[in-house]
Amino acid sequence: MTLDLAVGLTEIMLGFAFLQQSLEFLRARGVEQKLAFLRVALAVLLIAGVFPLLIAGALLLTSVLLIWRFQGPYNGGSDAMSVLVLLCVWLSHLAPSTLWQEIAVGYAVLQLILSYFQAGWVKLVNPEWRSGKALREVFGWSAYPVAHSLRHLSERKTLLWFASWCVIVAELLFPLAFFYQSALIAALICAGCFHLANAVLFGLNRFVLAWISAYPLALWFQERLVTLL
Numbered sequence: 001m002t003l004d005l006a007v008g009l010t011e012i013m014l015g016f017a018f019l020q021q022s023l024e025f026l027r028a029r030g031v032e033q034k035l036a037f038l039r040v041a042l043a044v045l046l047i048a049g050v051f052p053l054l055i056a057g058a059l060l061l062t063s064v065l066l067i068w069r070f071q072g073p074y075n076g077g078s079d080a081m082s083v084l085v086l087l088c089v090w091l092s093h094l095a096p097s098t099l100w101q102e103i104a105v106g107y108a109v110l111q112l113i114l115s116y117f118q119a120g121w122v123k124l125v126n127p128e129w130r131s132g133k134a135l136r137e138v139f140g141w142s143a144y145p146v147a148h149s150l151r152h153l154s155e156r157k158t159l160l161w162f163a164s165w166c167v168i169v170a171e172l173l174f175p176l177a178f179f180y181q182s183a184l185i186a187a188l189i190c191a192g193c194f195h196l197a198n199a200v201l202f203g204l205n206r207f208v209l210a211w212i213s214a215y216p217l218a219l220w221f222q223e224r225l226v227t228l229l
Helices: 003-023 031-048 054-071 077-094 098-123 127-131 135-140 149-155 156-177 181-202 205-214 215-228
Strands: none
Touching: 003 031, 003 054, 003 077, 003 098, 003 205, 003 215, 031 054, 031 181, 054 077, 054 215, 077 205, 098 156, 098 215, 127 135, 127 156, 135 149, 135 181, 149 156, 156 181, 156 215, 181 205, 181 215
């Protein structure tokens, strides 16, 4: 995959991510609603590939305004990830040479790798995750909107212990997938399914597009990495 293709695909996915985020504010009032309509228009233009440098820059500006308005990312990690990837893509358009383009895009991929590895490490050192208790609490009585029909899973201790360790191992081993293209493709499919499951089961729908928007960059990065090794 070429760098230009990876950046183009990422911009399309980011456009849908920001479109999803912006639609949530259409019922707001005042400044938030005006920004929402503006961001919807900008997201559509980004998806269409119209003046990506200017459009991405405008989306970044509106994101900064929202961060200032809410004293931080409105939806936490998902908003932070989408803004970070957008910033790296925007910087790649400003880069004076191919090397600096690759550095900008590579930083986004590095953050993607760290996001999974760090999440796995935090779970590994947490005894409640190692024992499966964390997932039992999520399904049993957490604030997440788990469907009532799935509450009984909190009683399946062995199943949730196994699921916990599957998540931990997969996140910790994610960086190793970059040594082989087939391994990376499999890892990205698994990670994407993981985000989709979280969206369906727990309502964490913003994380899906925020994270998979960086996947094309990861595929490019893997090919570039192999050429250097």
